[in-house]
Amino acid sequence: MASRRPGLRRIVVVKVGSSTIVDGAGRARADVVARLAGECAGLQAGGVPVVVVSSGAVALGIGELDGRARRRGVGDLQAASAVGQTLLQDHWRAAFSDHGLRTAQVLLTEADVHRRVSYVNARRTLRRLIGWDVVAVVNENDSTATDEITFGDNDALAAQVAIMLQARMLVLVTDIDGVYDRDPALPGARRLHRVDEGIEVGEAGGRRSRWGTGGIGSKVAAARTAAAGGVEAVIASGLEPGALTAAASGAGGTRFAAAATLPSAYKLWLRHGTPVRGRLVVDDGARRAVEERGTSLLPVGLVGVDGSFDAGDAVELVGPDGSRFAIGVSRYQARELAGLAGRRGLPEAVRRDDLVLV
Numbered sequence: 001m002a003s004r005r006p007g008l009r010r011i012v013v014v015k016v017g018s019s020t021i022v023d024g025a026g027r028a029r030a031d032v033v034a035r036l037a038g039e040c041a042g043l044q045a046g047g048v049p050v051v052v053v054s055s056g057a058v059a060l061g062i063g064e065l066d067g068r069a070r071r072r073g074v075g076d077l078q079a080a081s082a083v084g085q086t087l088l089q090d091h092w093r094a095a096f097s098d099h100g101l102r103t104a105q106v107l108l109t110e111a112d113v114h115r116r117v118s119y120v121n122a123r124r125t126l127r128r129l130i131g132w133d134v135v136a137v138v139n140e141n142d143s144t145a146t147d148e149i150t151f152g153d154n155d156a157l158a159a160q161v162a163i164m165l166q167a168r169m170l171v172l173v174t175d176i177d178g179v180y181d182r183d184p185a186l187p188g189a190r191r192l193h194r195v196d197e198g199i200e201v202g203e204a205g206g207r208r209s210r211w212g213t214g215g216i217g218s219k220v221a222a223a224r225t226a227a228a229g230g231v232e233a234v235i236a237s238g239l240e241p242g243a244l245t246a247a248a249s250g251a252g253g254t255r256f257a258a259a260a261t262l263p264s265a266y267k268l269w270l271r272h273g274t275p276v277r278g279r280l281v282v283d284d285g286a287r288r289a290v291e292e293r294g295t296s297l298l299p300v301g302l303v304g305v306d307g308s309f310d311a312g313d314a315v316e317l318v319g320p321d322g323s324r325f326a327i328g329v330s331r332y333q334a335r336e337l338a339g340l341a342g343r344r345g346l347p348e349a350v351r352r353d354d355l356v357l358v
């Protein structure tokens with residue numbers, strides 16, 4: 001099972017979206033940043049380490065450049081991010097400095113989460129900063145990202161950071177006070193105090209802001225990812241004074257309960273941090289052996305191999321009905337494994353130590 005270090009389990013990861021800290025003109029809402037930093041500082045003073053995941057670099061960069069950067073075009077957005085990232089860090093540093101706290105900049109990419117070595121290195125760095133009582137301000141490294149940049153809501157990144165640190169809670173602060181049962185602009189809209197597994201939310205949280213990209217759907221997906229990784233998640237307002245403090249103490253916002261049992265830290269990364277490159281279709285016997293008896297997957301139980309992957313890549317395991325039941329690391333390249341399907345007396349296709357049920 002996953003490690004439960006008492007010191008680490010106090011951690012609260014706070015994700016702040018662009019729409020919360022940047023206005024429509026691309027200027028920082030300094031008062032909001034200062035207030036959020038004050039609430040985070042209050043948590044730290046009470047023995048609750050805080051890690052901030054902050055969007056806003058692209059938006060601030062565009063505002064600083066007075067229209068010279070186009071809002072479309074990867075090159076402009078990457079350069080605008082480089083300009084805005086220094087501004088963003090300056091705002092957080094100044095705001096936390098008022099409370100006697102130091103900050104550190106940590107820039108991550110999706111590849112850093114996907115690669116096991118860099119994932120472990122990032123976790124070590126964040127834990128060391130927490131031990132030094134330094135507030136890490138995490139952002140995606142937009143200036144070097146290879147995929148097309150949008151206006152930077154780091155919901156998924158925040159969930160990954162929370163799982164990486166085995167945090168107690170992830171608070172996703174946005175410009176609305178939670179998830180609603182319909183568009184909150186409609187009469188009779190009701191905020192949900194809790195979202196249980198299986199409840200469909202859709203876009204009930206309302207429209208997207210100018211700078212944000214994910215909408216409520218992205219935040220709900222991130223909250224569910226964190227919850228599945230053993231981290232309680234809350235969606236709450238970042239514009240309402242005291243809302244962050246209340247959310248961290250168990251009041252306000254919309255809450256997603258943490259999973260009760262978890263695999264090891266390595267298997268948490270395998271389930272949530274690594275991209276799936278292919279699919280292995282297995283027969284009923286192999287599925288029962290893996291699910292019920294915790295065995296490795298042998299080539300004899302394979303029915304089909306889909307995708308193009310190498311040995312060491314993550315693959316999903318599906319039953320005859322196509323339903324996914326596990327993720328594991330293949331010991332074979334896709335073409336080689338396809339030729340071994342159904343054959344007896346061969347080494348494992350996926351070892352049980354490199355396999356996690358989903």
